[in-house]
Amino acid sequence: MKKLILLLIVVLCVWIGVNYVRTGQVALFPTVVNGAEQEVRDLEKEIAGVNEQINQAGRSAGMTGLDTTADVSALMTRKEQLEKRLAEARKKLLH
Numbered sequence: 849m850k851k852l853i854l855l856l857i858v859v860l861c862v863w864i865g866v867n868y869v870r871t872g873q874v875a876l877f878p879t880v881v882n883g884a885e886q887e888v889r890d891l892e893k894e895i896a897g898v899n900e901q902i903n904q905a906g907r908s909a910g911m912t913g914l915d916t917t918a919d920v921s922a923l924m925t926r927k928e929q930l931e932k933r934l935a936e937a938r939k940k941l942l943h
Contacts, residue, residue: 884940
């Protein structure tokens, strides 16, 4: 009986782990999202990543005194492109 309960707990943990990897949500039965919603979420995550890279470049420039303007300029261009794509994706989602 104990082995059966342990097996069920392990299977449940694996199921939740697989769902987390696939959807990014910790849930037994995650909500199903369509392509447009997933695109919006992915773009928002990508913008957050670019913002973090910009912040990291600023911190490293402050600590080491290196010139990071070229790096930050490229990241800002990338961020602007992502924001345009995000705005378009949100328009598609609303219509």
